[in-house]
Amino acid sequence: MGKRNIQKMGRRPKQFSRSRNNQFDRKFRQSWNRLVIRPHMTPPVLQHIPVMGEEVVKYVVRKKGGIYVDATFGGGGHSKIILDNLDENGRLIAFDIDDESIERGRKLEKEDSRFTIVKSNFANIQNYLEKNGIGKVDGIVFDLGLSTFQLMDESRGFSFRNANSFLDMRMDSTIGESGVDILNYGSRERLTKIFKHYGQISNPSRIVNNISLFRKKHGTITTVDDYLQIISVSCGNPAESIKYIKKCFQALRIEVNGELVSLSSALDTLANIVAKNGVVSIITFHSLEEEKVKMWKKKNCNPIIIQDYGSNVGNQFAQLTHGCIFPSDLEKSENWSSRSAKMWAFVKN
Numbered sequence: 001m002g003k004r005n006i007q008k009m010g011r012r013p014k015q016f017s018r019s020r021n022n023q024f025d026r027k028f029r030q031s032w033n034r035l036v037i038r039p040h041m042t043p044p045v046l047q048h049i050p051v052m053g054e055e056v057v058k059y060v061v062r063k064k065g066g067i068y069v070d071a072t073f074g075g076g077g078h079s080k081i082i083l084d085n086l087d088e089n090g091r092l093i094a095f096d097i098d099d100e101s102i103e104r105g106r107k108l109e110k111e112d113s114r115f116t117i118v119k120s121n122f123a124n125i126q127n128y129l130e131k132n133g134i135g136k137v138d139g140i141v142f143d144l145g146l147s148t149f150q151l152m153d154e155s156r157g158f159s160f161r162n163a164n165s166f167l168d169m170r171m172d173s174t175i176g177e178s179g180v181d182i183l184n185y186g187s188r189e190r191l192t193k194i195f196k197h198y199g200q201i202s203n204p205s206r207i208v209n210n211i212s213l214f215r216k217k218h219g220t221i222t223t224v225d226d227y228l229q230i231i232s233v234s235c236g237n238p239a240e241s242i243k244y245i246k247k248c249f250q251a252l253r254i255e256v257n258g259e260l261v262s263l264s265s266a267l268d269t270l271a272n273i274v275a276k277n278g279v280v281s282i283i284t285f286h287s288l289e290e291e292k293v294k295m296w297k298k299k300n301c302n303p304i305i306i307q308d309y310g311s312n313v314g315n316q317f318a319q320l321t322h323g324c325i326f327p328s329d330l331e332k333s334e335n336w337s338s339r340s341a342k343m344w345a346f347v348k349n
């Protein structure tokens, strides 16, 4: 086989450019630019539009004077919608691990005496409710992933659009390892696991090798740009580069924040914290979150869907709809972040 053919097949070893300012190969740069400059992806005003707000109220808020939990306060969008649908006896307790979300929650706490904000991982909701003598709740909402505030914050390193950001990626910036810590000090085994399981990358050794090469060549990985440079030389198929960038960012973020571990732990507590006829709603954004919900559902749900909340059919929960609920076309056109959302709703028997 001639030299030209080998090059076409991508066997020519890719290398990091000498200059850190000229980082991407041309095709990768073009794809990345397409991703970055899509005008509808950048909201003109920094706000987080709650995903499937109407559906959350429809399925979850059944008792106007009930006690509810917003497990992921974020920008407070779902909390505000829930509060709008409660009467003066209703109560809402919201959780988040991000200090800026907590700040927003503190403001709402001052404005509305029915509302409490708690800085804690949602895996600890049961502990909190028990310690504070609150007992079981009538509804709980999980809206997984990141808020627009986190994504757009250039100091957080969550978005591949902020190339100069420090690659932090911690939702709770006060504890744990950052993305930079993991990429610089993570073992080969750990990095392989991250890209294989959390990024669903079929050939993780390529990116793991390139992380190691980058560390040798430049000392440390520090910015989003450094990570993009590693990703660009690891992506085997330029046509798949956008997908590949997303997978790599998702993988690292899941590891940094222990997202799937927290989700599993929280799901395991639901039977103890939701009252009879109370509803759990979970909004997922990717297949790994869905997998966790499906595993929980298999263990905790009836195979049949009950129409009448009062019917007691043995298992702990029943799913309220056939499969999951999707945002309407109108919502998807108005709120880009909702495009991959799926809402799951379960009622406690």
Ligand SMILES: C[S@@+](CC[C@H](N)C(=O)[O-])C[C@H]1O[C@@H](n2cnc3c(N)ncnc32)[C@H](O)[C@@H]1O
Residues within 6 Å of the ligand: 048, 049, 050, 051, 071, 072, 073, 074, 075, 076, 077, 078, 079, 095, 096, 097, 098, 101, 120, 121, 122, 123, 143, 144, 145, 146, 147, 171, 262, 263
């Ligand atoms: C998609 S946003 C929620 C947006 C919110 N529903 C709204 O309408 O404004 C997800 C939020 O959950 C928080 N979060 C993620 N994992 C968490 C966890 N394990 N415990 C508590 N909060 C978490 C994130 O910090 C983020 O603020």
